[in-house]
Amino acid sequence: MRIPCPLCGSRDRREFYYYGSEDYLKRPSDQGSIDDLDNQLFLRDNPAGVTRDVWYHEAGCGAWMVVTRNTVSHEVLGSELVAKKKGA
Template identity: 65%
Template sequence: MRLTCPLCGERDRREFYYYGAEDYLRRPGEGAPLADWDDYLHLRDNPAGVTKDLWYHEAGCAQWLLVTRNTVTHEISGVELVAGRKE
């Protein structure tokens, strides 16, 4: 699979670190039951179809990217920066 980084251009996916699906910010709150933390840390959905995933360009520009892709066809339909580039 190849991703097109908005800053670096087309790259092999091995340059990137996959962080997770779009629910990556849904952490249990302070004081949440241990079962909620167990679910958050160990249970993952495995959706078939279009997803939005967070990727980190580890071997490139060190930017966080939001990648829209189809898990069935492996088609990448969008890659965007999560935050503005800092110089």
């Protein structure tokens, strides 16, 4: 699978580290329970079809990005920098 890094262009997926679904960016509040934190860290959905996942370009530019891909066909539909998505 090749992932289109917004800064480096298309790269082999082995250059990236997968962090999980886009929900990874939404941390539980400081007032949440320990169960909320446990669920966020260890209980992940594994949907079939189009997903939006957080990836880190570990062996490249060091960018954090959200990659839209199809988990059934392995087709990568696009990517965007997390910083742009968050408005930073």
